[in-house]
Amino acid sequence: MKAMMGREDFEAGLRQIGAERYHHLHPFQQRLQNGDLSKTQVQAWALNRYYYQSQIPVKDAYILARLRTPELRREWRQRIIDHDGEEGQRGGIEKWIALTDGVGLDRAYVESGVGILAGTRFAVDAYVHFVQERTLLEAIASSLTELFSPTVIGTRVRGMLEHYDFISKETLAYFDKRPVQAKRDSDFALAYCLDNARRPEEQTAVLDALRFKCQVLWAQLDALHFAYVEPGMIPPDAWRTGEGLRDEGGAA
Numbered sequence: 001m002k003a004m005m006g007r008e009d010f011e012a013g014l015r016q017i018g019a020e021r022y023h024h025l026h027p028f029q030q031r032l033q034n035g036d037l038s039k040t041q042v043q044a045w046a047l048n049r050y051y052y053q054s055q056i057p058v059k060d061a062y063i064l065a066r067l068r069t070p071e072l073r074r075e076w077r078q079r080i081i082d083h084d085g086e087e088g089q090r091g092g093i094e095k096w097i098a099l100t101d102g103v104g105l106d107r108a109y110v111e112s113g114v115g116i117l118a119g120t121r122f123a124v125d126a127y128v129h130f131v132q133e134r135t136l137l138e139a140i141a142s143s144l145t146e147l148f149s150p151t152v153i154g155t156r157v158r159g160m161l162e163h164y165d166f167i168s169k170e171t172l173a174y175f176d177k178r179p180v181q182a183k184r185d186s187d188f189a190l191a192y193c194l195d196n197a198r199r200p201e202e203q204t205a206v207l208d209a210l211r212f213k214c215q216v217l218w219a220q221l222d223a224l225h226f227a228y229v230e231p232g233m234i235p236p237d238a239w240r241t242g243e244g245l246r247d248e249g250g251a252a
């Protein structure tokens with residue numbers, strides 16, 4: 001039988017999964033931050049990632065419904081507020097639309113989800129299903145990729161501002177608050193997992209949930225890469241250059 005890991009080894013195991021499998025290592029992410037993508041390819045990224053953004057509060061609502069104390073629910077509901085916004089405060093989804101606006105995509109087209117890659121849809125839906133079907137501990141553990149997001153967000157934002165003339169600070173405003181929110185959320189989720197994985201099988205389940213989530217992120221970038229970079233195999237029904245663009249005041 002597997003032995004129980006100490007708290008420090010368990011945490012180190014989680015961090016190693018991120019070091020080896022998180023999407024900061026993906027070639028599409030590296031091209032994005034190094035300025036190696038065309039405007040069309042950046043549009044494809046912004047369009048597809050909107051679907052991930054739109055489903056995050058949905059998956060958090062499933063988790064919220066399973067939490068048994070007001071303290072835990074108060075903590076978790078903040079995530080939904082961050083994405084959906086509230087009176088007088090733009091949420092993350094709205095800010096992502098500012099990003100797709102900024103790269104010239106039509107809002108209604110983006111929100112419709114028409115044109116996103118099947119790979120994006122399947123990966124994101126798998127994440128939502130995972131939190132519905134697995135234990136609460138695994139559902140919470142699957143958010144732990146956020147332990148690693150502040151670094152990749154910083155690199156991505158700096159790189160995009162430096163390399164793309166069609167990207168401004170306003171376009172990327174979505175990312176302004178994310179590192180602080182991600183740290184708060186992942187500190188909480190990490191403490192929860194360290195405290196609540198009390199048997200070796202539960203520790204294994206937490207590690208596996210984090211591996212699964214790394215795959216959810218990786219698969220989304222794979223889909224973008226194969227369709228829009230190499231070999232550039234755009235599936236039927238997926239967005240193509242020039243589609244879903246904003247009407248720039250009749251200049252069409």
Ligand SMILES: O=C(O)c1cc(C(=O)O)c2c(n1)C(=O)C(=O)c1cc(C(=O)O)[nH]c1-2
Binds near residue numbers: 145147149217
């Ligand atoms: O830009 C990124 O690289 C990145 C990564 C992740 C992540 O690691 O899942 C999230 C986000 N951003 C993000 O903006 C976000 O709201 C978010 C929520 C979650 C989650 O699993 O609950 N991950 C992420």
